[in-house]
Amino acid sequence: MSVKENLSVIENSIEEACQNCGRTKEDITVIAVTKYVSIARAEEAIEAGIEHLGENRKEGLLEKYESIGTKAKWHFIGSLQSRKVKDVIDQVSMIHSLDRKSLAKEINKRASQPVPCFIQVNVSGEESKHGLAPDDVEEFVDLMKNYENIQVVGLMTMAPHTDNEEQLRGNFRKLRALRDIIRDKHLPHAPCESLSMGMSNDYAIAIEEGATHVRIGSKLVGEEANQ
Numbered sequence: 001m002s003v004k005e006n007l008s009v010i011e012n013s014i015e016e017a018c019q020n021c022g023r024t025k026e027d028i029t030v031i032a033v034t035k036y037v038s039i040a041r042a043e044e045a046i047e048a049g050i051e052h053l054g055e056n057r058k059e060g061l062l063e064k065y066e067s068i069g070t071k072a073k074w075h076f077i078g079s080l081q082s083r084k085v086k087d088v089i090d091q092v093s094m095i096h097s098l099d100r101k102s103l104a105k106e107i108n109k110r111a112s113q114p115v116p117c118f119i120q121v122n123v124s125g126e127e128s129k130h131g132l133a134p135d136d137v138e139e140f141v142d143l144m145k146n147y148e149n150i151q152v153v154g155l156m157t158m159a160p161h162t163d164n165e166e167q168l169r170g171n172f173r174k175l176r177a178l179r180d181i182i183r184d185k186h187l188p189h190a191p192c193e194s195l196s197m198g199m200s201n202d203y204a205i206a207i208e209e210g211a212t213h214v215r216i217g218s219k220l221v222g223e224e225a226n227q
């Protein structure tokens with residue numbers, strides 16, 4: 001399938017999910033996750049009308065950035081080693097995986113202007129997942145006021161790998177409730193209005209539960225470099 005065909009299927013289900021919960025599709029940013037695919041396939045996504053690309057590794061991001069550059073807005077969605085921050089900081093528009101003080105410190109040091117960051121939260125508590133425990137998020141957000149180049153725009157989570165819809169909804173609702181608490185504090189350094197949640201298998205559910213940024217890889221651009 002072409003990216004264009006995939007995108008039209010996805011746009012229809014986004015529209016439907018929005019209707020189910022009284023939102024509009026303009027509220028949703030679709031990030032095409034290109035970590036599995038070739039530069040050509042990422043270019044095809046741009047031609048299909050995608051404006052946001054997501055990568056989870058420094059190497060993948062820089063390789064694609066070299067060809068595509070500012071034709072896309074770049075999102076860093078994977079766990080980020082502090083020593084690699086300096087290599088990607090000028091390319092990325094948003095970082096979705098802020099999960100520790102040492103990383104905040106390094107972003108703050110290397111960035112020349114405030115960087116919109118999502119704080120990654122491990123809502124499901126699975127050991128294999130990165131992110132702060134929900135109970136630690138408020139304190140972490142407060143700490144971020146010390147870093148003038150960190151702007152906390154929202155929270156991000158990776159849902160558990162399951163088809164259990166209630167379990168997925170439960171995870172997304174918890175993240176949203178935490179987002180509401182932080183947003184309602186009206187902290188200048190942490191407007192915290194956005195929710196980065198939802199991937200290929202659960203983006204429609206995530207949107208019904210409040211997602212503003214969905215990160216879609218396999219169902220949008222595919223999973224193999226030769227597509």
Ligand SMILES: *Cc1c(COP(=O)(O)O)cnc(C)c1O
Pocket residue numbers: 033035056077078158199200201215216217218219
């Ligand atoms: C790979 C990845 C995605 C996309 O996953 P799909 O299931 O292929 O849509 C989204 N978010 C993160 C953080 C990822 O690493």
